[in-house]
Amino acid sequence: MGVAAQPSSSGGGSLADLAYEGIRDRLVMLDIRPGEPINDDALAQELGTGRTPVREALKRLEGDRLVVAYPRRGTFATAVDITDLAHISEIRAQLEPLAASGAARNASAADRSRLAALAGDVAQLEASVADRRELLRRDVQVHREIYRAAGNPYLEDILVRQDNLATRIWCLFLDRIPAVAGHVGEHVALLDAIVAFEAEKAAQLALEHVVGFERAVRAVL
The missing domain is CATH 1.10.10.10 (Winged helix-like DNA-binding domain superfamily/Winged helix DNA-binding domain)
Structure with a gap:
């Protein structure tokens, strides 16, 4: 970056x-x-x-x-080893929904205000930003904000580390993946669900996001 x-x-x-x-x-x-x-x-x-x-x-x-x-x-x-993708995705598929639902339940009013503003920023970025690296930076920011809003520092620590490793894999194939903007844009609905206290919906959207990430990378291997 x-x-x-x-x-x-x-x-x-x-x-x-x-x-x-x-x-x-x-x-x-x-x-x-x-x-x-x-x-x-x-x-x-x-x-x-x-x-x-x-x-x-x-x-x-x-x-x-x-x-x-x-x-x-x-x-x-460290090297970026694509064989790690399945291991990282396995962890994230379990814990990303947990963080998203936790954020929907536990986020403070200030957290929700910040996440709502971030959703608006992401929606504008998807339509206006051609720089894939800038889109990916915003993807990282959204994940970190959700982890923080969940209110569990131990869960946050694990997920930040796993998201860092996943982002390195994404970066490796960034120029070959066609739908980067759409992938990042998925966060709008996720953030909206968190802000609206919709824990189950947030968890499902987070899971779909992780699965979509792995599918997008494997499609270009």
Whole structure:
């Protein structure tokens, strides 16, 4: 992503948090390509955080399966393995509906206002934005907002990690998948259901979204 600049889950946070989010978003959108070595100095300069926060961030990102460290060789962006798609989709098919229904039940008034505004933004994007990467950035944002609104930080943590891995797969095939705008546009109905307290409908739409993602990727393999 130029950078997938999404709202920070850390609420500002430490320099290590900022480094983590900045590097994570570059990895997720393949701005740092799979297998590419991680340049600590360049990232520290680019992010303005210094080398120590970058190194702390990389340790966290290794736990997220986004980087891998090799003794005496350095740290590298992990490969995108299409064989992981079934495993990731299996988890998301169970947990995305749980998060969507949880958001429909638990979201605060402020959450619902924010999600309603986001639904309006997505509806406009679908019709007006040709940049597929920008559409995908908004897809990531919607997912993260729903996870947060569900009110379960442990569920949020798991799903953010899985969505990050799924987005890397999507990015790998972005130029070959014809219906990116439609896929992102599905979020309008999902967000509307959450805002309207329709938990069962939100869960079903979230499941259809995950299944559609896997089907779209497999169609171009």
